Structure formats: structure tokens, C-alpha cells
Amino acid sequence: MIRLLNLELQKLLLNRTSKILIFISFILPFLVILLSSIKFNVFGLFTLELGELGVFNFPVIWHLTTFFASQFKFFFAIVVVSMIGNEYSNKTIKQNLIDGLSKKEFILSKFYAIVFFSLVSTIIIGFISLCIGLYYSSYNEFNIIIRETSFLVAYFVKLVGFFSLCLFFGMLAKRSAFALAFIFILFIMEWIGFGLITWKFNADIAEKIQNFFPLKSMYKLIDQPLQRIAMSKFPEKEQLLYDYGVHTYEILIVLVWTMLFILLSYRLLKKRDL
Amino acid sequence: MCKTFSLNKKDAAAIPNAFFKNQPLIVTNQSHYRRIRNELKKTIYLEPILTINNLTKQFGTLTAVNNLSFTINKGNIYGILGPNGSGKSTTLGIVLNVVNKTSGDFKWFDGHTTTHHALKKVGAIIERPNFYPYMTATQNLKLVCKIKGVNTNKIDETLETVGLLDRKNSRFSSYSLGMKQRLAIASALLNDPEILILDEPTNGLDPQGIHQIREIIKQIAEKGTTILLASHLLDEVEKVCTHVVVLRKGVKLYSGRVDEMISSHGFFELKCNNQDALIKMLENHKSFSKIKTKDGLITAFLNERMDSGTFNQFLFENGIILTHLVQRKESLEEQFLQLTDKL
Known part of the structure; x- marks a missing residue:
């Protein structure tokens, strides 16, 4: 396993483009979060300090940071897609197999790299959230701090799931640009599916079914936190109530998709003549 | 005692x-x-390295490899000969785990290892050299070492063999085609392979490049490494190979020693002043199958062994004096054309 991960890391880290993209996808979100925690002075008109709004309180901070950080996953998605695309365009995938890598090992080395980077990202965001939280939070009891750390698990699963999907589309399309287009098409297809079911039945059923779709199920892991913050500000408004928790079944759906994408990628490679 | x-x-x-x-x-x-x-x-004892049994590959309706069987034994140098599109690369692709077979089977070594494990003991280059363009030669070779699971201490040695040591820290993308091909050979040598597979190693190279590659192949062959060389260049095969497999449209036409490729005993090229008498005599002689005359040169094909001395004496005793006598065997090119034109 270490050997396969090692292989993939060498391929990625010696490539300048992917190095920059990896850097962006990891550093940028944390930079944004760090900056947002600093007191802003907007043209001397008023000062904006997000910390004052209570968004950096435990346990809300876990929800907020993981949600915003996951918006930056698209940069690493480009890396994932291009690491397949490059193997095809340089024909190095063929050379790798001839040199004695099995097709299974090839897919696994990509998957391990995905898990590795997702893990690193999760650890960094966990650490930064903890630091900011300890600095700003009004509640510092241990029990409150560790409450809702399930968002970190959700963040990790979400990244692994999404990148596995990218891996599959990369294998399917062989070219980075097409693979990214496929992801966009899938996004549209999911909404068309949602629209169709709403039209045939109703929005409630449609949403329940949509929650099983790959992209939506990943999104659903960490629901947007703004409504929750609004909810905490106006507890009397009933229409703001929604279920923002991380549920086991949500994680399970994404894990099933992840497994499916990896297996399909393997099947695809196995059947293909290079 | x-x-x-x-x-x-x-x-x-x-x-x-x-x-x-x-x-x-x-x-x-x-x-x-x-x-x-x-x-x-x-x-x-003939130690088999690769055994192919009734291998078939179809691309849609096209049969690229048709019921192919042959064995590669340790210590010999094999050539796979065939015109373009005769299934050479497809066959190699199948045994190298990049093309899926339609039917039949093949086994590496004794057949107890999986293909990808066996490939770690094989060195192969196919068509074009494929490496990561953004890595240097050393970095690329390190990656190959990691895949094959061998120590990285042979990198400099193999780069030396192919004459790229002074460029080892240049990016692969800055290499010329000849250098790329030599790097590919270096990478194939990293694991001290049991067999070296070369698919058209001199394709697209300039004369110097071709010469360099051939010298390297000769050096490797001298060390006793088994080599499998696919090519459509006949003199290349003739110069280095001991055994040959001839393919045409995916069908095996011949496999065996190069010098036994055609069961012919060669031919005599003759000239004499009394041509008609000579031809008449040859036609009545049981050792000759076919007589051709072109520009005053008579070519007489043997159907059994005969050395030129005996033949000369026989003619002399029958009153024919030759002005020109050469005994030759068909070149590989003539044999090859003869074989591939049969169908």
C-alpha cells in the first residue's frame, strides 16, 4: 500500500501544474477561513468581525468550516481528473502495466492518493477549526468542543466520494476536459431528474429520491450552515427549521457510491485494450 | 586416473x-x-520463458492474431517478423498485459506466476517510448524501479550502458527520439530481465540512432539475455536473431531457426560458354528442381545437398567448363518474401 501511494505521490508532486493545484486546493480554503476570522474594517465605515456573530462558536464552527472548505474541492478534482488524463495522453498507463503494475494496483494507487489527500485535508481543517474555535468560542467545555465533530467524518467521506467520482469519469473519458464536462453534465442530469420526478409526483418524493443521486448525496452530507445560523438568531421562526445533522445513512450512501465508482473504474480498465 | x-x-x-x-x-x-x-x-534443458497456445485476438470483425502458438526458450534471440499490421504488436500487447485476448492462453516462465508478477522479470519497450515528460531521466527510472520493486542503485549503470549518463538530470521532454528510445532500453534493463522484448526499436530513428540501438542490443545479447525482437526490418533480424517467428495477417507462417526457415539447400549461380548444353544437363539431373536463366546467368535450385566441388567435377567430367560458379542460400529477405507470398 505504501509502495502504491509512494508511486502516485511521485507522479503528482513532480508535476508543477498538479503541485500548484494541490497547493491551492489545500491552502486557499484555510487562508479564507483564517482571513474571515480576522477583524475587517470595511472602508472605515464599520468593522466586520464574523467571530462576533457567533459563527466560530463550538460546535457550529465544525459545520461552517467543513462546508466552506469543501467548496474548494474542485481544484483537487482537476488534479484527480488530470492524473488519469495525463496517464492516457502520455501513454504511461501502458508503460506502467508493462513494467509490472497490475490493473488493480493502478486503480488502487490512484485511490490511495485520493484517500491520502482527503485525510490530509481533513486533518488540516480539523486543526484550524480547533484553533479558531478555541480563540473565539464562548463555550470551551470539552463536551461541547467534540460535539458535531462528525462533520469532519462527513467532510472526509465527501471528499473521497467526490474524487472517486472524478476518478471514474477520468477513466471513462480518458481526457481531463471531457471528464470535467461529464461531471457538469451529471450535475445537470440530477436536477433534470429532480424536475421530472417533481412533475410526475411531488417535490417531497423528488427530494427524497434525489438524495440518493451521487452529487446530491455528497452535498447532503454537509448541509449549508447559513440557515442554521439564521435559525439560531431567530429561534421563533418555524419555517427556518431543517435537519442539518450528519446521518449514518447519508454517509452510507456516499460510501456505496465511492465503492461503485472505484469498482467501475477497475472494470473499465480491465476490459479496455490500451 | x-x-x-x-x-x-x-x-x-x-x-x-x-x-x-x-x-x-x-x-x-x-x-x-x-x-x-x-x-x-x-x-x-530448454527452459521455457514464454509459451503461447492458440492465442486469438479479434478487434470487431478483424482478426489481428489468429490461433497463434509458439514457445520462447531461455538463451536464444528471437525475432518476430511480419509486414505492418501482421499482429506483431498485438501479440506482444497481449502477453504484456495491455491488450485483452479473445481466446487461447499464454504463460510466463513455468506458468505459476501471475502475468504482472512475471512482467517484473521482463524488460519491454513497445513502439514509442512512454515516460512522464515533466520528470528527468533519473526520476523516471526511479519510478520504474518502484513499480518493479527493485533497488535504485542500477540506474546510473544502465544509463551508462545506453550513453545517457551526462543527460540524466534533463527532463524527458527535452530528449530527442533516439535518446528517448535509449532511455526506454535503460528502463528495461533496470531489473536484470530474464527476457528483453523490443518492439520496432529502431523505428523512426536516423542512421546513427539505428546504429547505436543495434550496438546496445548486441552488447545485451552477448551477456546471454534472451531477446525477443519484433521488426519488419529483415536485415535487423538476420543480423541478431537465432530463431524467428514469421507472421502474416495474424497467422503464423513459420517458427524455428533462422537458417532452417526454408527447407531449401540453396542454389548455384552459373555461367558458361555452352549454355544450352548446361541447361539440358541440369534439367536431366535429379538434384535440381528449378532452373532459371536471366541475363546469361543460370540459377539452379537444389533439392538435395550438394557441394560446389562435386558439382564442378561432375560438369567437368561431362565436358562443360564453367566460367562462373557461386553457391548461395537465399537471404532472409528472399526467404521471407517467398514465405509471405505463399498465401
Whole structure:
């Protein structure tokens, strides 16, 4: 396993483009979060300090940071897609197999790299959230701090799931640009599916079914936190109530998709003549 | 009377001499005899490296490889010959795990290892050299070492062999085609391969490049490495190979030793002043199958062994005096064309 991960890391880290993209996808979100925690002075008109709004309180901070950080996953998605695309365009995938890598090992080395980077990202965001939280939070009891750390698990699963999907589309399309287009098409297809079911039945059923779709199920892991913050500000408004928790079944759906994408990628490679 | 009972290195070396050059081999007692017999088995036993059985590959309706069978034994140099599109690369692709077979099977070594494990003991280059353009030669070779699971200490040595040591820290994308091809050979040598597979190694190279690659191949062959060379360049195969497999449209036409490719005994090229008498005599002679005349040069094909001296004497005794006598065998090119035109 270490050997396969090692292989993939060498391929990625010696490539300048992917190095920059990896850097962006990891550093940028944390930079944004760090900056947002600093007191802003907007043209001397008023000062904006997000910390004052209570968004950096435990346990809300876990929800907020993981949600915003996951918006930056698209940069690493480009890396994932291009690491397949490059193997095809340089024909190095063929050379790798001839040199004695099995097709299974090839897919696994990509998957391990995905898990590795997702893990690193999760650890960094966990650490930064903890630091900011300890600095700003009004509640510092241990029990409150560790409450809702399930968002970190959700963040990790979400990244692994999404990148596995990218891996599959990369294998399917062989070219980075097409693979990214496929992801966009899938996004549209999911909404068309949602629209169709709403039209045939109703929005409630449609949403329940949509929650099983790959992209939506990943999104659903960490629901947007703004409504929750609004909810905490106006507890009397009933229409703001929604279920923002991380549920086991949500994680399970994404894990099933992840497994499916990896297996399909393997099947695809196995059947293909290079 | 010999008093040494152990089989030392000298003894072991004496065996092939005794066997092939008819030199005496002294056996002292029963156990010595047994040791020698075992050593002898090792020397002459044909160790298969690759066995292909009824291999077939179809791309849609096109049959690229059709029911192909052959065996590659250790220590020989094999050539796969065939015109473009005859299924050479497809066959290699199948045994190298990048193309899926339609039917039939193949096994590496004794057949107990999986293909990808076996490939770690194989060095192969196919068509174009494929490396990561953004990595340097050393970095690329390190990656290959990681895949094959071998130590990285041979990198400089193999780069030296192919003459790229002074460019080892240049990016692969800055290399010329000849250098890329040489790097590919270096990468194939990293694991001290049991067999080196080369698919059109000189394709697209300039004369210097072709020469360099051939010299490297010769060096490797001299070390006793088994080589499988796919090519459509006949003189290339003729110069280096001992055995040959001839393919045409995915069908095997011949496999065996290069010099036995055509069961012919060669031919005589003759000139004499009394041409008509000579032709008449040749036509009545049972040893000749076919007589051709072109520009005053008579070519007479043998259907059994005959040396030029006997032949000359025979003609002389029958009153024909030759002005020109050459005994030749068909070149590989003529043999190859003869074979591939048969169908």
C-alpha cells in the first residue's frame, strides 16, 4: 500500500501544474477561513468581525468550516481528473502495466492518493477549526468542543466520494476536459431528474429520491450552515427549521457510491485494450 | 586416473565442450556421474520463458492474431517478423498485459506466476517510448524501479550502458527520439530481465540512432539475455536473431531457426560458354528442381545437398567448363518474401 501511494505521490508532486493545484486546493480554503476570522474594517465605515456573530462558536464552527472548505474541492478534482488524463495522453498507463503494475494496483494507487489527500485535508481543517474555535468560542467545555465533530467524518467521506467520482469519469473519458464536462453534465442530469420526478409526483418524493443521486448525496452530507445560523438568531421562526445533522445513512450512501465508482473504474480498465 | 570427485567449475565448463565439440569427459565414479548428468540437464534443458497456445485476438470483425502458438526458450534471440499490421504488436500487447485476448492462453516462465508478477522479470519497450515528460531521466527510472520493486542503485549503470549518463538530470521532454528510445532500453534493463522484448526499436530513428540501438542490443545479447525482437526490418533480424517467428495477417507462417526457415539447400549461380548444353544437363539431373536463366546467368535450385566441388567435377567430367560458379542460400529477405507470398 505504501509502495502504491509512494508511486502516485511521485507522479503528482513532480508535476508543477498538479503541485500548484494541490497547493491551492489545500491552502486557499484555510487562508479564507483564517482571513474571515480576522477583524475587517470595511472602508472605515464599520468593522466586520464574523467571530462576533457567533459563527466560530463550538460546535457550529465544525459545520461552517467543513462546508466552506469543501467548496474548494474542485481544484483537487482537476488534479484527480488530470492524473488519469495525463496517464492516457502520455501513454504511461501502458508503460506502467508493462513494467509490472497490475490493473488493480493502478486503480488502487490512484485511490490511495485520493484517500491520502482527503485525510490530509481533513486533518488540516480539523486543526484550524480547533484553533479558531478555541480563540473565539464562548463555550470551551470539552463536551461541547467534540460535539458535531462528525462533520469532519462527513467532510472526509465527501471528499473521497467526490474524487472517486472524478476518478471514474477520468477513466471513462480518458481526457481531463471531457471528464470535467461529464461531471457538469451529471450535475445537470440530477436536477433534470429532480424536475421530472417533481412533475410526475411531488417535490417531497423528488427530494427524497434525489438524495440518493451521487452529487446530491455528497452535498447532503454537509448541509449549508447559513440557515442554521439564521435559525439560531431567530429561534421563533418555524419555517427556518431543517435537519442539518450528519446521518449514518447519508454517509452510507456516499460510501456505496465511492465503492461503485472505484469498482467501475477497475472494470473499465480491465476490459479496455490500451 | 582422475582423483577429483567433486564437480568444480572447470568440470561444469567441460560439459558443453564434451557435448558439442566431441571432447572426452572423464567420469570417475557413480556419484560423479550423477552430478555430471544433472549439470548436463541444466545445460541442455530448454527452459521455457514464454509459451503461447492458440492465442486469438479479434478487434470487431478483424482478426489481428489468429490461433497463434509458439514457445520462447531461455538463451536464444528471437525475432518476430511480419509486414505492418501482421499482429506483431498485438501479440506482444497481449502477453504484456495491455491488450485483452479473445481466446487461447499464454504463460510466463513455468506458468505459476501471475502475468504482472512475471512482467517484473521482463524488460519491454513497445513502439514509442512512454515516460512522464515533466520528470528527468533519473526520476523516471526511479519510478520504474518502484513499480518493479527493485533497488535504485542500477540506474546510473544502465544509463551508462545506453550513453545517457551526462543527460540524466534533463527532463524527458527535452530528449530527442533516439535518446528517448535509449532511455526506454535503460528502463528495461533496470531489473536484470530474464527476457528483453523490443518492439520496432529502431523505428523512426536516423542512421546513427539505428546504429547505436543495434550496438546496445548486441552488447545485451552477448551477456546471454534472451531477446525477443519484433521488426519488419529483415536485415535487423538476420543480423541478431537465432530463431524467428514469421507472421502474416495474424497467422503464423513459420517458427524455428533462422537458417532452417526454408527447407531449401540453396542454389548455384552459373555461367558458361555452352549454355544450352548446361541447361539440358541440369534439367536431366535429379538434384535440381528449378532452373532459371536471366541475363546469361543460370540459377539452379537444389533439392538435395550438394557441394560446389562435386558439382564442378561432375560438369567437368561431362565436358562443360564453367566460367562462373557461386553457391548461395537465399537471404532472409528472399526467404521471407517467398514465405509471405505463399498465401
